[in-house]
Amino acid sequence: MFSILRKPRAFLPKVIAGLSTLWLAACDPVGMQAPTTGTNTGTTVPVALLVPSGSGNAGDEVLARALKQAADLAISDLDGVKIDLRVYNTGGNPQLAAQAATKAVDEGAKIILGPVYAASANAVGLAVANRGVNVLAFSNNTEIAGGNVFVLGPTFPNTANRLVSYASRQGKRRILIAHEDTTAGQAGANAIATAISRSGGTLAGKAPYPFSQDGVVRAAPGIAAQAKSGTVDAIFMTADTAGALPLLTQLLPEQGVDPQTVKFVGLTRWDIPPATLALPGVQGGWFALPDPNLNQQYQSRYQAAFGEAPHPISGLAYDGIAAIGALVKSGHANALSREALTQGAGFVGVNGIFRLRGDGTNERGLAVAEVRNNAVVVIDPAPRSFGGAGF
Structure with a gap:
């Protein structure tokens, strides 16, 4: 269970160095195109x-x-x-x-x-x-x-495009990006900025902070000041639940940011682990996730077949x-x-x-969810074909 932090202490244990366990510093990208060999589709x-x-x-x-x-x-x-x-x-x-x-x-x-x-x-x-x-x-x-x-x-650009597009349709067009000063945090911020430009929204600024508890505490007043300037409709955060998200969503309201006026939006899943949903600071916040109905069907089938829950x-x-x-x-x-x-x-x-x-890269049909009363509520369903909402 995450605790609500009232004063600086050692940063959250086992902090993930980045936004995803799958994100590693890239080697040289593969830029060549392989020749294509035929596949005999009539055999195994x-x-x-x-x-x-x-x-x-x-x-x-x-x-x-x-x-x-x-x-x-x-x-x-x-x-x-x-x-x-x-x-x-x-x-x-x-x-x-x-x-x-x-x-x-x-x-x-x-x-x-x-x-x-x-x-x-x-x-x-x-x-x-x-x-x-x-x-x-x-x-x-x-x-x-x-x-x-x-x-x-799931890629940062795909998630950012989905959420920025939805936010713009809800009138949340002036977006401040709060991001960790790490490789992954900067990549996430760039994806959000590109999505804002693509949607016709306004980049209200970028607010980087060191990837440490002390860094978040020191940066929070400045982020809050930007959010309260009257030129920000939403704060798009790259932080994840294992890192700065619990602390950041606590400190900003304490610094006078009203989440009812300035919407909190997340680039990462806010429902993993489920305990995150009980944090006061994430209530009313938006994030994206795969089609919950299809995902639940998969989890049930996997559990029945192998006697254990599937890896995320x-x-x-x-x-x-x-x-x-x-x-x-x-x-x-x-x-x-x-x-x-x-x-x-x-x-x-x-x-x-x-x-x-x-x-x-890939494009995935994502749902947009809001945290309400410690639970996930889908507010814009995942599209079932390309060309629908969010694409």
């Missing part, structure tokens, strides 16, 4: 799944198992498509990941699903770039997207298999080509609709 299609087993980290082992189970669940749902899923361990290491990818392609893999971490995904893309094989990575780091690498994870990112493995299955079912020889993967209609996964973009 070999698919490589790269998981972080072997790193010595217990969390990586849990994640690896969850990704494999989610992929198996997706395969069982395919109608008339046969997938030969081959699992390769990366040890959470870029060099080992590249070696595993090379081995997978040598053994006949037509497409690679994974790995998780950005640096490893980048290394994998480089290793197989000239082999005609595309990579559907579980990372959310857009810096490594491009060429033969596509990221499946395991659904990306399901989505990857769902996309592969849909394309293979089309019967085209180039079913797993770059052109096929980026077809505009997109795909349906456990978190709703999604599509892959030509630059290697």
Whole structure:
């Protein structure tokens, strides 16, 4: 349970150094486009799944198992498509990941699903770039997207576009960005600023702060002063629940910011862990999340199949298999080509609709939620096709 902090103390324990466990400092982006080899869609299609087993980290082992189970669940749902899923361990290491990818392609893999971490995904893309094989990575780091690498994870630009678009329609057009002075915080702030420009809104300013409790405490009065200037309709925060969010949403109201007038908006999930929803400072705040109904169905099915709750990112493995299955079912020889993967209609996964973009990033149909009385209330449903709300 998060506590409401009344005075500075050691910053929240086990603070995540960034906004997501999947965000790592990017290596050189994969910029080359691989030639496309044909896929015999009438036979079993070999698919490589790269998981972080072997790193010595217990969390990586849990994640690896969850990704494999989610992929198996997706395969069982395919109608008339046969997938030969081959699992390769990366040890959470870029060099080992590249070696595993090379081995997978040598053994006949037509497409690679994974790995998780950005640096490893980048290394994998480089290793197989000239082999005609595309990579559907579980990372959310857009810096490594491009060429033969596509990221499946929820990205900052996609979330920012959804929320800024909704905020603008509600009259919250003058937006102040409050962000950590970290690589991920700056990337999040840039995504929000781009979304504001795209929506025709107004960037009311940027308020960076050091990624420490003392840094947040010292920065809060200045952020509050900007928010109370009369030129701000909303504060868009990059902070997550494991870092500065609890403290920031406490201190700003204490400094006189009225969340009823200046809306608090979050780039990250405010419902993970659920205890965050009980914080007074997040009440009335907005954030984006995948289609709750579809996600709940996935969680129930996964629990019934494997006797445990799914890992939060395991659904990306399901989505990857769902996309592969849909394309293979089309019967085209180039079913797993770059052109096929980026077809505009997109795909349906456990978190709703999604599509892959030509630059290697993705677009996902997200719902907008508000925290009310310690609970999540969807105030703008996730679209069920592209071209709807938020897109």
